[in-house]
Amino acid sequence: MDDYHAQRKQLIADDRALRIDHAAQKEISEEERRxxxxxxxIRSSEAVSVWSATQPLKHLHGSQQLFPGMAFLTARETIVGTKLFDILSKMPKGGLLHAHHAAMVRVDVLLKLALSQPAIHIRVPAVLCSATIGTALPEFRGLSRAEWTTHPSITDQRYAPDTWVPIQNARSNFSHALGGPEGFDRWFTNIMTINPSEAYGTHNTTGEIWKKFQSTFIAAQGLIFFEPISTEYIREFFYSSIEDGISYVEVRMAFHQKYMTGADGERNVPHRVWLQLYDHILKEVKADMKQQGREDEFVGSKIIYSILRIITPEEIEWYLEDCIAMKQEFPHLISGFDLIGHEDTLLPLIYYAESLLRFVERQKELGIEIPFMFHAGETLGDGTVADMNLYDAILLGTKRIGHGFSLIKHPKLMQICRERDICVEVCPISNEILRLTGSMPMHPLPAVMNQGVHVALCSDDPAVFGNMGLTFDFYQVFVASEVNNLTTLHELVWDSIRYSALSHEEKECAFEKLERRWNIFVRYILDTYGGAA
Known part of the structure; x- marks a missing residue:
């Protein structure tokens, strides 16, 4: 048996030598080991004390037992009460490389911003009542002063469908039968988020849950793309990211609307002004963090120019030229280009390949670089049109792959990702809520990491899913594996900067700041939980 055990130990070591965190294991300090x-x-203890099936079952929405890495919307309340979550909330997260601008601010904050603007009005396609409240999708818009109304309610039987009502009136006069003003707040929240009953019950397929998912963006866009709200929205997005330990963000901003609505209620704010606003607030926040003596906590932010994969090849030409113009005017902000939207139902990358190849040549002519950061493989398919996006993303030279959920089905593509050092932006909670997997233990992430493909953990659309920041995603990944350890967390954090669009000099600076913060984090664990092991 001694020989067998020796072979077994060697086989395990050889297998784990392929992992992305293998080399770093040899370099960790004694403090980090402790x-x-x-x-x-703590993870092992809480697997029993918190996640044991013998514990009282809370908020299970049909689930039969608790377990580490279980369905997030069911487990969220339990997660936030754990020691491990508290520890990870204090961990520096590095960069957030896959997040959508239109889903980055908590819904209650967005509502507060909307209520602060007298110009914001709401309309619905039918009088809201118990029969329509679950199906009538509202539209919000900042109107010009001449268009303001004094209509009192969207729940009064005298309401004419699609009539604009000031949002303050709509809330104040919300039917008592539907909960009054607090009922309006709950309705607003339900519109803008996915709840457990939807994710795990009524919409429990990828097609159905995506319908609900897309409806949240349709409802929110009239608020987020109203200039007076947009500026405060961006500021809140930066500060909330910083508070969760995120020091750098590459946000995918959707530019398919050519104009934002200005303070005057007119759609007259072009893309270049969007970037001017973003740049102005970014500089303000960096200056504020420096003044607070917290300069290490915020490196900055860049934008991945994104459009929905619903337009024609002829239409995409305008956006590609616009992207180039934005890169030329704001070279420090525009970090890449992507096509976004539901891969299973919208147009594939091959549909745009000719235009995208010309886009690459145009960049060479102009001496600029706008890397592709393509969404690809966010699907359960194998050989489907959506799954085939992975081949085109790689052939087109993508620097990172967004989601890559089906990547593990393609050994040659996995090999190429290793050889070309293509990082996969993995969004674990997003994938689970959008029904690509039932839980973290079922997620392909460990297989990707175990085969040496580098990964950046991302939250995708946290305002919709309730996984604000990155702590929840790190938690779900950490508890779902007995192999993952502090070194794994370290490598995921470092890879989020290593594979970012920061320049070499910016990365060196970011790493220095990150190292200081990481050492403080390790010291915190030792000082606070020294008696736990």
């Missing part, structure tokens, strides 16, 4: 032991002890 902190890692404590983290793993």
């Amino acid at each position: 902190a890692d032991k404590m983290l793993r002890h």
Whole structure:
């Protein structure tokens, strides 16, 4: 048996040598080893004390038992009460490389911003009542002063469908039968988010849940793309990211609307002004963090120019030229280009290949670089049109792959990702809520990491899913594996900067700041939980 055990030990070592965190295991400090032991002890203890099936079952929405990495919307309330979540909330996260601008601010904050603007009006296609409240999708818009109304309610039987009502009136006069003003707040929240009953019950297929998912963006766009709200929205997005330990963000901003609505209620704010606003607030926040003595906590932000994959090849030409113009005017902000939207139902990358190849040549002519950061493989398909996006993304030279959920089905593409150092932006909670997987133990992420493909953990659309920041995604990934440890977390954090669009000099600066913060984090674990192991 001694020989067998020796072979077994060697086989395990050879297998794990392929992991992305293998090399770093040899370089970790003694303090990190001790902190890692404590983290793993807490994870093991809470697997029994928190996640044991013998514990009282809360908010299960049809689930039969608790387990680490279970369905997020069911587990969220339990997660936030754990020691491990508290520890990870204090961990520096590095960069957030896959997040959509239109879903980055908590819904209650968005509502507060909307209520602060007298110009914001709401209309619905039918009088809201118990029969329509679950199906009538509202539209919000900042109107010009001449268009303001004094209509009192969207729940009064005298309401004419599609008539604009000031949002303050709509809330104040919301039917008592539907909960009054607090009922309006709950309705607003339900419109803008996915709840457990939808994710795990009524919309429990990828097609159905995507319908609900897309409706949240349709409802929110009239608020987020109203200039007076947009400026405060961006500011809130930066500060909330910083508070969760995120020091750098590459946000995918959708530019398919050619104009934002200005303070005057007219759609007259062009893309270049969007970027001017973004740049102005970014500089303000960086200056504020420096003044607070917290300069290490915020490196900055860049934008991945994105459009929905619903337009024609002829139409995309305008956006590609616009992207180039934005890059030329704001070279420090525009970091890449992407096509976004539901891959299973919208147009594939091959549909745009000719235009995208010309886009690459145009960049060479102009001496600029706008890397592709394509969504690809966000599907359960194998050989489907959506799954085939992975081949085109790689052939077109993508620097990162957004989601890549079906990548594990393609050994040659996995090999190419290793050889070309293509990082996969993995969004674990998003994938689970959008029904690509039932839980974290079922997610393909460990297989991707175990085969040496580098990964950046991302939250995707946290305002819709309730996974604000990155702590929840790190938590779900960490508890779902006995192999993952502090070194794994370290490598995921470092890869989020390593594979970012920051320049070499910017990365060096970011790493220095990150190293200081990481050492403080390790010291915190030792000082706070020294008696746990």
